Amino acid sequence: MTTKSPDQDLIICRCERVTLGALVEARRAFDVSSGRELKLVTRASMGICQGRVCHAALEALYARWFPPGRDVARPRPPARPVPFGVLPSLKGDDADG
Amino acid sequence: MSASVRVIVVGAGVIGAATAYYLQTAGAEVTLFDRADVGGGTSSRSDGNVLAIDKEPGYDGVLALRSQELLAQLADDLGPFEYRAPGSYLVLDSEDELDPARSWVEQERAFGLPIRFLDRRAIHAELPDLADDVPGGLYCASDATLNPLLYTRRLIGAARERGARVRPHTPVTLKLEDGRVSGVDTLSGERCEADVTVVAAGVWTPVLTHPLSLLVPIRPRKGTLLVGARGPLHGTAKVMEFGYLMAKFGRTRSVPEEFERYGVALVYEPTASQNFLLGSSREFVGEDVTPKEPVMSLIARRALRFYPGMAHSLFIRAYAGLRPWTPDHFPLVGPVKGVPGLMLAAGHEGDGIGLAAVTGRLVADLVLHRAPVVDPGPLDPGRFTSA
Ligand SMILES: Cc1cc2nc3c(=O)[nH]c(=O)nc-3n(C[C@H](O)[C@H](O)[C@H](O)COP(=O)(O)OP(=O)(O)OC[C@H]3O[C@@H](n4cnc5c(N)ncnc54)[C@H](O)[C@@H]3O)c2cc1C
Ligand code: FES
Numbered sequence: 001m002t003t004k005s006p007d008q009d010l011i012i013c014r015c016e017r018v019t020l021g022a023l024v025e026a027r028r029a030f031d032v033s034s035g036r037e038l039k040l041v042t043r044a045s046m047g048i049c050q051g052r053v054c055h056a057a058l059e060a061l062y063a064r065w066f067p068p069g070r071d072v073a074r075p076r077p078p079a080r081p082v083p084f085g086v087l088p089s090l091k092g093d094d095a096d097g
Numbered sequence: 098m099s100a101s102v103r104v105i106v107v108g109a110g111v112i113g114a115a116t117a118y119y120l121q122t123a124g125a126e127v128t129l130f131d132r133a134d135v136g137g138g139t140s141s142r143s144d145g146n147v148l149a150i151d152k153e154p155g156y157d158g159v160l161a162l163r164s165q166e167l168l169a170q171l172a173d174d175l176g177p178f179e180y181r182a183p184g185s186y187l188v189l190d191s192e193d194e195l196d197p198a199r200s201w202v203e204q205e206r207a208f209g210l211p212i213r214f215l216d217r218r219a220i221h222a223e224l225p226d227l228a229d230d231v232p233g234g235l236y237c238a239s240d241a242t243l244n245p246l247l248y249t250r251r252l253i254g255a256a257r258e259r260g261a262r263v264r265p266h267t268p269v270t271l272k273l274e275d276g277r278v279s280g281v282d283t284l285s286g287e288r289c290e291a292d293v294t295v296v297a298a299g300v301w302t303p304v305l306t307h308p309l310s311l312l313v314p315i316r317p318r319k320g321t322l323l324v325g326a327r328g329p330l331h332g333t334a335k336v337m338e339f340g341y342l343m344a345k346f347g348r349t350r351s352v353p354e355e356f357e358r359y360g361v362a363l364v365y366e367p368t369a370s371q372n373f374l375l376g377s378s379r380e381f382v383g384e385d386v387t388p389k390e391p392v393m394s395l396i397a398r399r400a401l402r403f404y405p406g407m408a409h410s411l412f413i414r415a416y417a418g419l420r421p422w423t424p425d426h427f428p429l430v431g432p433v434k435g436v437p438g439l440m441l442a443a444g445h446e447g448d449g450i451g452l453a454a455v456t457g458r459l460v461a462d463l464v465l466h467r468a469p470v471v472d473p474g475p476l477d478p479g480r481f482t483s484a
Pocket of ligand 1: 107108109110111112113130131132133134135136137138139140141142143144145146147267268269270297298299300301302305319320321322376377417418419420421442443444445446447448449450451452
């Protein structure tokens with residue numbers, strides 16, 4: 001996904017509207033040392049799709065910017081968004097509304 | 098006037114960050130280490146509540162109020178960290194809680210907190226999304242909220258601007274020489290000397306002090322949070338249930354046994370990014386931070402009991418963190434008798450975000466031999482560790 005002259009307005013994370021320029025700037029301003037740190041200060045990949053759309057682009061940037069082994073997130077539940085209303089019936093409890 | 102005291106701070110969570118900030122600002126020469134990311138421990142797996150409403154009158158309350166004052170100052174002095182002080186609510190589950198809630202209000206007002214009781218009419222007027230059968234609540238005007246990770250980073254950023262050295266991804270061990278802690282060793286064998294070494298390593302503090310035969314009674318108390326998608330919020334106020342106080346102090350509540358077992362009580366926190374966080378749970382289950390289904394389910398049930406309209410909101414993520422618990426719910430802050438060169442600043446359980454400011458300031462006062470911002474006596478590590 002490398003481009004010759006990256007456009008700073010390019011949206012990397014759609015859900016949270018994080019541009020390439022915002023990532024570059026946050027990395028500098030906060031002296032960020034890893035992908036997870038950058039994620040937490042910009043919210044990139046923390047939107048409703050949980051990074052499914054932006055994950056690959058972010059990984060490519062992180063690989064360029066940070067030493068290996070400092071990467072991000074293991075997947076977190078749920079696999080995809082669900083209404084809170086279905087949670088009470090998860091296993092291990094009898095739902096009571 | 099302080100000459101340049103060299104201080105090493107171990108742990109770049111919110112406590113180490115505030116400690117580094119206040120020390121460096123006061124003229125000390127600080128090096129801050131973390132074995133991993135800045136704020137990568139409990140401080141990035143937390144709510145951002147800065148509460149006085151849930152503190153007991155007396156020293157507990159004094160600490161919270163002093164920290165709220167210092168924080169208001171930091172909000173002016175540092176870059177933005179989503180700080181706001183809208184107050185907070187405690188809501189009641191049943192009429193049985195009316196009397197305990199009224200007496201809590203009385204005792205807190207007598208102590209000087211800006212807190213008031215809200216009857217059925219008043220609570221529903223202020224929180225229209227609440228379930229109809231909620232019989233009342235409490236409101237505390239001084240309570241604040243912030244983004245814990247940004248707050249941590251702003252403190253560290255300001256310390257760095259003033260000359261502090263910040264070294265993430267560098268695990269260290271304490272170096273003991275002639276009966277005193279003389280600094281730290283890094284994994285790669287580098288030796289770093291300091292006049293004082295402050296251990297602010299949260300739940301991992303006992304691992305650092307263990308080789309000195311110093312037993313620190315901090316245990317990880319897991320807490321799980323659920324994140325709701327951006328969308329219509331269920332009110333912009335921060336709301337907890339009165340029973341949260343009971344869960345926090347380990348007292349009996351009148352809820353089904355499984356809620357007690359996992360210490361589940363409602364905490365609803367709308368965030369600056371327009372989504373919301375739901376908590377919370379309290380469990381002793383080691384260092385596992387995987388969110389578990391029964392606990393997520395109980396948290397959701399508790400939330401739906403108070404906010405039925407939440408059934409249609411989208412749940413997008415869950416995560417858990419480890420609160421650094423201590424037997425008397427107070428942190429260990431200050432020098433360790435019998436081990437010169439060492440200070441502790443750890444064990445803030447569910448209040449580390451709120452108490453970071455007063456803790457950092459107190460450590461700086463103690464290191465630099467200034468008049469302490471609060472009485473350090475009740476926080477003396479010596480109450481647990483033997484001399
Ligand atoms: C679900 C949940 C909700 C919470 N909500 C709130 C709230 O609303 N308000 C509030 O005030 N508090 C809250 N808390 C509590 C708060 O998060 C903690 O009290 C606080 O984050 C503790 O900060 P710390 O700096 O002591 O620990 P940490 O943030 O864990 O920092 C310790 C650091 O030490 C580092 N470290 C460990 N060992 C070494 C080593 N050998 N060398 C170098 N570095 C090392 C770690 O990597 C870590 O970064 C909550 C906690 C949880 C889990
Ligand atoms: S595109 Fe980044 S979280 Fe959805």
